[in-house]
Amino acid sequence: MAKTDCFKSVGKNIPKIDSLGLSTGEEKFTDDFCFPRQIYCKLVYSSSPFAKIINLDLSGAEKLSGVVEILSYKNTPSLFHTTAGQGFPEPSPYDTKLFDQTVRFVGDRIALIAAENPVIAELAARKIKIEYQEFTPVFNPQQSTSSPPLHFQGEHAVIPVPYLPEKNIAAKVGFEIGAVDSVLKNSDLVINKIYQTHYASHCALEPHSAISYFDSRGRLVIISSTQVPFHARRIVSQILDLPVKFIRVIKPRIGGGFGGKQEILLEPLVALITLRTKRPARLVLSREEVFISTRTRHPMEIELSVGADKQGSLTAISMKALMNTGAYGSHALTVLSNTGSKTLPLFNKIKNIRFHAHSVYTNLPVGGAYRGYGATQGYFALGQQIDILARELKVDVLEIYKQQHIKSGETSPVFEVLGEGKEGTSQNITSCQLTECIDQGSQKIDWYGKRDKRIKNGHWVRGVGMAAGMQGSGIPRVDLASAYIKINDDGSFNLNIGATDLGTGSDTILAQIAAETLHTDPSQLIVLSSDTDTTPFDVGAYASSTTYISGNAVRKCAEKIKTKLITAGAELLQVQPQQVSLENQAVVCRKDKRRCSYEEIARYSLYSENQHQIQATTSNFSNQSPPPFIAQFAEVEINPFTGELKLLNFVSAVDCGQPINPLLVEGQVEGAVVNGISYALTEQYKFSSAGRMQNANFKYYHLFRTPDLCKVKTIIVNSYEQSGPFGAKSIGEIAINGPMPAIANAIFDAVGIRLYQSPFTPEKIYQAIHCCHKELTERRQ
Amino acid sequence: MNGTFIVNKVACNFSFNPTARLLTVLRDNGFTEVKQGCQEGLCGACLVIIDQQLVNSCQVLAASCLQKQITTVKGIGTLHHPHIIQEAFVEAGAVQCGFCTPGMVLATYNLLNQIPQPSEEQIKQFLDGNLCRCTGYVKIINAVKIAARRLNQGNHGKN
Ligand code: FES
Numbered sequence: 001m002a003k004t005d006c007f008k009s010v011g012k013n014i015p016k017i018d019s020l021g022l023s024t025g026e027e028k029f030t031d032d033f034c035f036p037r038q039i040y041c042k043l044v045y046s047s048s049p050f051a052k053i054i055n056l057d058l059s060g061a062e063k064l065s066g067v068v069e070i071l072s073y074k075n076t077p078s079l080f081h082t083t084a085g086q087g088f089p090e091p092s093p094y095d096t097k098l099f100d101q102t103v104r105f106v107g108d109r110i111a112l113i114a115a116e117n118p119v120i121a122e123l124a125a126r127k128i129k130i131e132y133q134e135f136t137p138v139f140n141p142q143q144s145t146s147s148p149p150l151h152f153q154g155e156h157a158v159i160p161v162p163y164l165p166e167k168n169i170a171a172k173v174g175f176e177i178g179a180v181d182s183v184l185k186n187s188d189l190v191i192n193k194i195y196q197t198h199y200a201s202h203c204a205l206e207p208h209s210a211i212s213y214f215d216s217r218g219r220l221v222i223i224s225s226t227q228v229p230f231h232a233r234r235i236v237s238q239i240l241d242l243p244v245k246f247i248r249v250i251k252p253r254i255g256g257g258f259g260g261k262q263e264i265l266l267e268p269l270v271a272l273i274t275l276r277t278k279r280p281a282r283l284v285l286s287r288e289e290v291f292i293s294t295r296t297r298h299p300m301e302i303e304l305s306v307g308a309d310k311q312g313s314l315t316a317i318s319m320k321a322l323m324n325t326g327a328y329g330s331h332a333l334t335v336l337s338n339t340g341s342k343t344l345p346l347f348n349k350i351k352n353i354r355f356h357a358h359s360v361y362t363n364l365p366v367g368g369a370y371r372g373y374g375a376t377q378g379y380f381a382l383g384q385q386i387d388i389l390a391r392e393l394k395v396d397v398l399e400i401y402k403q404q405h406i407k408s409g410e411t412s413p414v415f416e417v418l419g420e421g422k423e424g425t426s427q428n429i430t431s432c433q434l435t436e437c438i439d440q441g442s443q444k445i446d447w448y449g450k451r452d453k454r455i456k457n458g459h460w461v462r463g464v465g466m467a468a469g470m471q472g473s474g475i476p477r478v479d480l481a482s483a484y485i486k487i488n489d490d491g492s493f494n495l496n497i498g499a500t501d502l503g504t505g506s507d508t509i510l511a512q513i514a515a516e517t518l519h520t521d522p523s524q525l526i527v528l529s530s531d532t533d534t535t536p537f538d539v540g541a542y543a544s545s546t547t548y549i550s551g552n553a554v555r556k557c558a559e560k561i562k563t564k565l566i567t568a569g570a571e572l573l574q575v576q577p578q579q580v581s582l583e584n585q586a587v588v589c590r591k592d593k594r595r596c597s598y599e600e601i602a603r604y605s606l607y608s609e610n611q612h613q614i615q616a617t618t619s620n621f622s623n624q625s626p627p628p629f630i631a632q633f634a635e636v637e638i639n640p641f642t643g644e645l646k647l648l649n650f651v652s653a654v655d656c657g658q659p660i661n662p663l664l665v666e667g668q669v670e671g672a673v674v675n676g677i678s679y680a681l682t683e684q685y686k687f688s689s690a691g692r693m694q695n696a697n698f699k700y701y702h703l704f705r706t707p708d709l710c711k712v713k714t715i716i717v718n719s720y721e722q723s724g725p726f727g728a729k730s731i732g733e734i735a736i737n738g739p740m741p742a743i744a745n746a747i748f749d750a751v752g753i754r755l756y757q758s759p760f761t762p763e764k765i766y767q768a769i770h771c772c773h774k775e776l777t778e779r780r781q
Numbered sequence: 782m783n784g785t786f787i788v789n790k791v792a793c794n795f796s797f798n799p800t801a802r803l804l805t806v807l808r809d810n811g812f813t814e815v816k817q818g819c820q821e822g823l824c825g826a827c828l829v830i831i832d833q834q835l836v837n838s839c840q841v842l843a844a845s846c847l848q849k850q851i852t853t854v855k856g857i858g859t860l861h862h863p864h865i866i867q868e869a870f871v872e873a874g875a876v877q878c879g880f881c882t883p884g885m886v887l888a889t890y891n892l893l894n895q896i897p898q899p900s901e902e903q904i905k906q907f908l909d910g911n912l913c914r915c916t917g918y919v920k921i922i923n924a925v926k927i928a929a930r931r932l933n934q935g936n937h938g939k940n
């Protein structure tokens with residue numbers, strides 16, 4: 001299966017190519033660029049959750065010396081667009097203007113001040129006077145469809161999908177296969193539960209930032225902390241009505257994204273200031289602004305019904321999801337679709353499946369892409385439900401998964417009916433080692449030694465829980481990536497890719513893929529990425545697409561170079577191309593072992609005979625999206641007297657095909673796991689009764705820190721995906737989905753309570769134990 | 782106002798606003814290796830060492846640091862002469878986006894100066910003020926252990 005042994009670059013823990021530059025502070029992030037005569041921008045936000053601005057008095061700010069320009073709904077383009085950085089036409093509704101006279105959440109934009117320095121900008125922001133005509137806001141997604149509409153000015157969808165702004169419905173998706181209700185009715189066991197997940201911030205350590213300026217030929221250059229440079233260019237062009245050729249977007253190093261920077265938020269603003277003033281303009285958000293005004297994880301309510309027969313075979317599943325998209329519908333349809341499409345195919349033996357889902361507007365912060373992209377919410381429900389079912393049936397939950405999960409060679413009808421904004425794509429699973437993941441993971445955590453044992457440690461009681469799942473590798477028939485490679489005099493190569501390294505290491509693994517194909521060392525690849533002028537198109541970093549989609553683009557491109565090296569090398573060695581092969585940075589004649597190095601070939605082809613530049617470019621899209629698989633296990637210790645929870649161990653066993661760089665795979669898993677744990681246990685938005693986030697800082701929005709850490713273990717299971725670059729599948733998102741259900745299941749294992757609402761704070765655990773205890777005593781009486 | 786700071790052993794004269802934070806003054810003068818993640822003293826991205834103390838530079842007035850020895854991550858090692866700690870971060874895979882890394886490296890530097898052979902628990906307690914969203918800290922803690930081991934092998938040459 002795995003072919004690691006025959007690989008030279010793939011499968012090796014090559015250090016990330018930018019990591020020394022990063023750890024010595026040499027690499028540059030957006031905010032590190034500085035331009036003479038630059039203007040500093042500052043946004044002014046709504047303090048009302050829902051209102052019409054009846055008076056916007058800018059005079060105080062305008063009078064201030066050093067204020068250069070002020071943008072508001074009064075003087076900016078009023079085109080509806082979406083801020084979601086997706087392919088064109090975007091599946092998210094066009095419901096956003098650069099600035100609008102109506103504000104729809106606390107944190108909505110009202111104005112932008114551009115000033116000579118940040119102090120003046122700040123001062124001017126405070127001088128703006130806003131008079132609101134308040135509307136009744138809706139904060140409860142359940143009441144959204146019966147509340148006055150947030151959007152009533154011609155907001156619309158650009159693809160043919162249900163979009164009903166008059167009912168506050170931002171998206172709607174669903175299907176039914178088989179006869180769910182009647183099968184459920186006749187099933188031996190039916191579990192029906194409602195689960196609720198909460199708001200969260202991505203908390204990329206680098207706040208969103210963008211800078212723009214005119215280059216020496218009068219073109220607009222935007223440096224941005226973006227996951228999607230090409231979409232950013234297109235959307236800026238759309239909003240400001242500028243030709244694409246006039247705009248260049250560059251992503252330098254970026255301090256994490258996780259979906260939060262798959263959003264075109266700041267680029268059009270700085271661009272507009274540069275257009276108006278002809279000066280460089282910069283906008284860097286504060287942490288508070290990131291929390292209140294950028295994007296979040298969509299909260300969701302999921303009602304799940306699963307039926308089973310006595311033997312434990314699942315008979316029918318119905319998933320009903322209500323997603324709160326906040327004030328705007330960024331990713332409202334696609335995150336919602338993923339809640340079904342990334343979870344339901346896992347149990348492909350179920351013949352009766354229903355998915356029925358809505359996204360609704362509320363006057364709360366806006367949802368968006370967030371690592372896991374709806375699957376996280378879906379697995380919170382599914383992962384607990386399977387555990388509940390196993391306990392009711394008194395069977396080992398691991399066996400339910402192992403028997404009934406989708407296997408290699410199998411398919412699920414869900415792949416075909418549910419895509420992203422359109423129908424899906426049918427696909428057969430060509431690699432799945434989930435059973436192996438479950439075996440190795442359960443062994444590591446000592447499942448059978450700990451499950452149902454309620455091991456005591458003083459007051460504390462221990463429990464273990466697990467969850468398993470799948471994600472995808474890119475969006476089939478949507479995502480596109482491309483690569484360009486050329487040889488240099490010394491036999492090194494330039495590799496130019498549109499792919500966007502967010503710190504994930506994609507620049508490095510793409511170099512490894514090229515090096516493997518070209519029989520050279522990864523250090524011979526000079527990587528340039530994410531610049532709309534100098535690198536070929538790539539949709540960007542999202543949907544776990546880079547390793548699989550961009551990786552295959554690089555592999556194919558390198559294959560073309562390989563052919564050219566062979567032709568030129570054979571010419572130089574004066575033999576037929578069929579007689580040579582590539583070996584250790586040289587073309588070698590198989591018969592007499594004569595060789596010419598890449599350097600000799602480069603010199604020959606550039607300067608001697610039949611001169612030409614050895615170069616190639618390729619693009620790649622895919623009809624399939626082979627899912628990575630994961631089994632995750634949590635061990636917790638709970639103090640039933642206080643509700644405190646200590647996480648002791650967290651084990652993830654993953655099938656991501658052949659890891660291109662195992663160290664970076666582990667890094668992706670560990671980062672996602674700790675983010676997922678932190679989301680499950682401590683992170684949450686606390687809102688005032690007026691919809692204002694009250695804990696918009698790292699003090700009261702608690703991210704996991706080093707002392708919070710438990711033992712985190714990652715196992716990469718042997719696997720090989722035929723269609724992937726050297727057997728690889730993607731790994732960026734999947735590991736964030738398991739912590740919530742696995743921990744919830746471990747809590748049950750320890751103290752016998754179920755938490756259907758995240759996050760699992762000590763108060764909630766204490767209360768649940770208390771209620772459960774009371775119920776038991778009452779029942780006994 | 783105007784004043785002299787000794788940044789990475791070099792005396793520099795900066796003019797700055799009396800209310801400006803050290804972070805802003807350093808960044809405005811090209812020391813962009815000092816990162817800004819929160820401006821509230823809660824993330825550790827802006828750490829510098831001032832007279833052997835780890836300080837979140839977003840929390841101190843530049844005016845209070847005149848004539849003081851300020852060390853940024855470039856002061857302990859550079860691209861061409863990296864410090865063992867920086868190499869350990871690279872090797873351990875502790876650098877993903879790298880935005881937290883300068884602060885993490887400086888915190889590690891200070892930790893290993895104080896406790897040359899820290900236990901895992903001590904590492905975790907010491908790095909409490911440094912947030913990282915990418916790595917889940919696992920490989921960062923490994924990097925600290927690798928660096929401690931190397932430094933204790935007497936390999937102080939690059940210090
Ligand atoms: S920027 Fe200073 S602690 Fe975060």
Ligand code: FES
Pocket residue numbers: 205255256503875876877878879880881882912913914915916
């Ligand atoms: S590596 Fe990105 S925040 Fe630490």
